[in-house]
Amino acid sequence: MADFSATFLTSYDTRSGPQNKSFELPAGAEVSNSSSCGKENASDSSLVITFGRGHTLTLTFTRNATRYKVQLMRFAYNLSDTDTFPNSSFTGVKTVESATDIKADVNTTYRCVSETQVHMGSVTVTLRDAAIQAYLSSSNFSRAETRCEQDLPTPTTPPQPSPTPAPSSPVVFRYNVSGSNGTCLLASMGLQLNVTYRTVDNKTVTREFNVNPNKTTFGGNCSTTLATLSLSSENLLLLVLQFVMNESSSKVFLQGVQLNLTLPDAEDVSFTATNSSLRALQATAGNSYKCNTEQRLQVTSTFSLNLFRVWVQAFRVDGDKFGPEVGDTGGLQDGGLVMLEEGQRHPEDDLGPLAEQAVPDTQHRLWRERRVSAQPCRRPRAQLGALTSTGRTSTKRQMNQRDATRVHSTPWPSISAATAGSFVRTSSPSTSWSVFRPSIEGL
Structure with a gap:
């Protein structure tokens, strides 16, 4: 019996190079008839979950007198599924597998609210809010639980850690x-x-x-x-x-x-x-x-x-x-003066940091601006959205006023992700396994 949501992160080859793809265990996932509670006098059992166009997640369990564990996790994914793997250079089914740290005492439920990752070559599976139990004595989860290490509480009086040093500059x-x-x-x-x-x-x-x-x-x-x-x-x-x-x-x-x-x-x-x-x-x-x-x-x-x-x-x-x-010049290509009428916006506002200096001219009402040489690169424009200017006015204090920046909540044009939703349990008539499937919403 299993209750969890899962995210798959895969890397596959396309004609234009490697491509990453992240997707969730969908609501249509089913328990395969090939799932098994183990043959007589044998300790192995397996949970086989199928979804999409030929994708299969298999958990193989073993046990001894006191404990059981997920000995092996295997994921078979169909690269011919163009909806999930667009422009794949290869077709057919690819299989990856790895041992796991999922284990619990016999007659208890393995419980892990924290995320658990299993790395299988080019695929990483992340399990969340998991409840798993094999070799059950009834059709329900045991009330007794074995918690994963990630969920264990920290000591109430931990030693004071030394301050975390700031990381060095990253590798170029x-x-x-x-x-x-x-x-x-x-x-x-x-x-x-x-x-x-x-x-x-x-x-x-x-x-x-x-x-x-x-x-x-x-x-x-x-x-x-x-x-x-x-x-x-x-x-x-x-x-x-x-x-x-x-x-x-x-x-x-x-x-x-x-x-x-x-x-x-x-x-x-x-x-x-x-x-x-x-x-x-x-x-x-x-x-x-x-x-x-x-x-x-x-x-x-x-x-x-x-x-x-x-x-x-x-x-x-x-x-x-x-x-x-x-980019190295700070924005302007020369150090000359830029002449603006009172209230006029600078024509190259997006070119970098300028030190604004109001110098009123009684005849022409012009402003002079000088470039700051201490800034070797221009400031990225429109951070946190579109930065707008109120225009230059007659005092230096007013000239430095800007409208507050804000985030435009525009949709991401080309990257999509899935998030877990509610869970609906399905079961296979031929086995005692059941799997809880998430409802998916697009990002």
Whole structure:
């Protein structure tokens, strides 16, 4: 008997390179007739769950006199299922398997509210809110439970930990994404995640995590005006950077960021942040954006992406070479004065930080602006949504006033995920197994 929801994260090959796919155990999952309670005088039994177009999740159990466990988890997935695995380079069924740490005392229910991950090669299965029991003496779960280690309470008087040192700068790594017409995205950068969340002991903390390229797989996809870089690792379920090109202006910029992160000490272990209305790392098509200092991109109020020694170019990439660089000059191409009439908006407001200095001229009522040379790279524009200006007025204090930034809740255009919903139990007439299936809603 089993009651759980499950998320599958897979990596598969396409004609344009590796692709990541995340999907949930669907509401239509069924217990297969091949499930077994074990033959006479044998201790092995199995739970076989089928769903979709030929996908199968199998849990094989063994026992001794005092304990039982999930000896093996096996997942067989059909790459011919174009709805789940679009543009797959291969067809047919691929099978992966791994041993697990799921175990409990005989005549007790294995219970684990926390997430449990099982890594099987190119597939990671994450179980949530799980109740599992094999070799039952009745048709119901036993009231006695064996809790997983993740659910065990921490000591009431733990020793005071030393302060967590800030992580060092992340490793700079070169990423590339190619399509049918060659490379569409070339990026060299170090990535650091800055997240704010509430812990299980009801404390709000802000922590930084470096993306380790040696433990991270990456892929992406290309189209005429959209280039996507996707990264995944053990705890970093998914980080997606989405670059777009405005065909009318030939401007290229980072528009969307999506993060799915597992935080074991968080009140909600699944951390998600999405913003599809950014305008950062901007350059003209055919050019590359480069900045040797740390860039902090505020994605949401609880997540910022820190970029180190970033050098990126999307679209019109010549092989593996970056195009001419922009971004190191602080925005303006020269140090000249910009003359504006009173109340007029600067024509290049999106080009970087300017120090505004009101110098009234009684004859012409003009303003002078000088560039700040201490800022080596321009500030990412429209962080947390679209940044608007009230225009320049007659005092320096008024000139520095800006409308508050806000997040535009626009839908993510190309990345979708599934979330677990209510559970409905189904059973197979030929066995005593049952599985609870989640109802799925799109993100």
